[in-house]
Amino acid sequence: PIILSQTSFISSDDLTYPYQERALQFGDGIYEVIRIYGGRYYLLEEHVNRLFRSAEAVKIELPFTKREVTDLLLELLEKNNMNEDGKVYMQVSRGTAPRDHVFPKDVPANIYAYVQELPRAEEKLQNGVSVITQRDVRWENCYIKSLNLLPNVLAKQTAKEQGCDEAILHRDGRVTECSSSNAYLVKDGKIYTHPETNNILHGCVRMKVKSLAEDLEIPFVEEAFHVEDIQDADEMFLTSSTSEVMPIVNVDSEKIADGQPGPITRKLQQAYDQDAGIEKAT
Ligand code: PLP
Numbered sequence: 001p002i003i004l005s006q007t008s009f010i011s012s013d014d015l016t017y018p019y020q021e022r023a024l025q026f027g028d029g030i031y032e033v034i035r036i037y038g039g040r041y042y043l044l045e046e047h048v049n050r051l052f053r054s055a056e057a058v059k060i061e062l063p064f065t066k067r068e069v070t071d072l073l074l075e076l077l078e079k080n081n082m083n084e085d086g087k088v089y090m091q092v093s094r095g096t097a098p099r100d101h102v103f104p105k106d107v108p109a110n111i112y113a114y115v116q117e118l119p120r121a122e123e124k125l126q127n128g129v130s131v132i133t134q135r136d137v138r139w140e141n142c143y144i145k146s147l148n149l150l151p152n153v154l155a156k157q158t159a160k161e162q163g164c165d166e167a168i169l170h171r172d173g174r175v176t177e178c179s180s181s182n183a184y185l186v187k188d189g190k191i192y193t194h195p196e197t198n199n200i201l202h203g204c205v206r207m208k209v210k211s212l213a214e215d216l217e218i219p220f221v222e223e224a225f226h227v228e229d230i231q232d233a234d235e236m237f238l239t240s241s242t243s244e245v246m247p248i249v250n251v252d253s254e255k256i257a258d259g260q261p262g263p264i265t266r267k268l269q270q271a272y273d274q275d276a277g278i279e280k281a282t
Contacts (some may be wrong), residue, residue, distance in 0.1 A: 002079040004072055004090075004113040006066060015112060022094040023110070026101070027148040029093030030054040034073070035241040035276075036115070039083035042276050043241070044070065046204040048143060051090070057144045059093050060109055076113055077197050086117045087242060091147065118242065120278075126270065128247030128261045129165035132236075133227055134158060136169035136176045136199075155179040165257050166238060168251065171199065174224040181240035182206040183248075184231045185225045186264045192229075195222040205239040205272075214273040218264055230254075235262030244276075245269045 003012045029096035032051050035042045048066050055062050064072065073088060082229040090113035097104030138151045155167035166178045176194050177183050182203040184193045191213055196202045213220040230236070236248035237257050245268045247261030256262075273280075 001114060002076070003112070004076045006108075007068075007072060009075070012114065013221075018096045020099055021096050021110060022104075023091065023147055025099050026059075026094075027146065027150075029091060029110075029147045030058060030060065031091040031147060032145060033241050034088045034090070035085040035244075036077065036082060036084075036088065036118075036279055037276050038085065039077060040277070041073070041077075041088075043204045043208060046072065046207060047241075048073075050202065050204065051092070052118050054145045055092065057141065059095075060092060061101070061149050062092065063108060063111070064174055073113065076115055080115045082115050083270050084117050085119055086115055088113055088115050093147070100157065121243065121246070124165070125244060126261075127245060128249030129238075130163070130250035130253075131166040131178070131248050132159050132162055132164050133175075133252055134167040134169055134179075136171045138169075141198055142176070142200055143196070143202055145201060150180065152179040164250075166248075166250075168227075168230075170227050172229065173226045175227060175230075176200050176224070177203075181238040181243050181246070184209075184237050184239070185229060186235035186237075186262060187225075187229070187233060187263070190194070190219040190221050191264065192221045192223055192225045193226045203239055203241075205241055205244065208272070208275065209239055209245060209268055212268055212273075212275065216267055216271060218267070230256070233257065235265050237261075237265045237268070245272045 001012050002009050031038035032047045033048045093110045096256050134155050159167040168183050169176050177200045194200050210220050230251050238246050246263045249259050250281045
């Protein structure tokens with residue numbers, strides 16, 4: 001494949017990273033994952049905006065404007081003849097310099113982006129997934145899409161080892177989000193999810209689902225729900241660019257309601273598909 005490296009395009013074989021890359025040594029960088037449907041980006045502007053917010057928050061200077069990076073990302077799809085469902089991963093680190101916690105001076109950021117095919121998780125979108133609950137032991141700036149994902153990696157691995165797909169994270173019993181997605185609970189016709197504070201990633205799909213819920217006149221309540229609310233939930237779901245609107249049907253080995261994806265989740269899935277221009281198999 002062709003990789004975007006800095007602001008030009010190279011073969012993936014030619015992309016190497018020096019040992020004193022700050023992403024490798026400190027996780028000193030940020031990233032984005034952007035969904036592609038039928039060779040077209042979904043929510044591209046939202047992802048580019050978040051990339052700039054993350055960069056500003058960690059004081060990384062980006063060598064391009066929003067317009068320029070948007071054009072580079074579009075060119076990346078063209079260069080790879082991307083016409084399928086997929087995703088782009090983009091990473092920006094503070095650069096390469098002798099190892100020192102202090103920021104290096106006059107060192108340019110290192111950037112790369114690649115495209116990968118990614119079919120939709122049809123079976124799981126239909127039947128839902130099982131999750132576990134775990135303490136959220138991350139830092140206080142989870143709104144930054146930082147490369148420091150060790151707590152997320154460990155939480156997801158624990159879920160996997162228990163035959164589950166995700167870990168729902170909570171701080172003192174209040175659910176923040178999942179290890180790589182946002183979390184929602186439906187009760188009495190209302191959707192509850194953690195507000196957009198520093199304790200969660202402000203998901204692009206979360207933003208979209210909020211507006212879709214408003215269009216559907218389903219109340220969208222930005223209040224954290226509690227782990228103990230889960231046992232009485234009518235429905236649950238999670239969202240992310242790769243998982244879309246994914247029903248949660250089982251938490252800590254207990255069924256949610258009757259163990260089937262619920263009607264509000266289904267409505268949001270349909271609205272999402274329509275918004276993303278996803279063609280349904282008939
Ligand atoms: N929360 C976390 C911790 C994530 O890593 C992600 C995405 O990977 C999300 C939420 C969902 O964000 P988005 O909808 O922008 O993909």
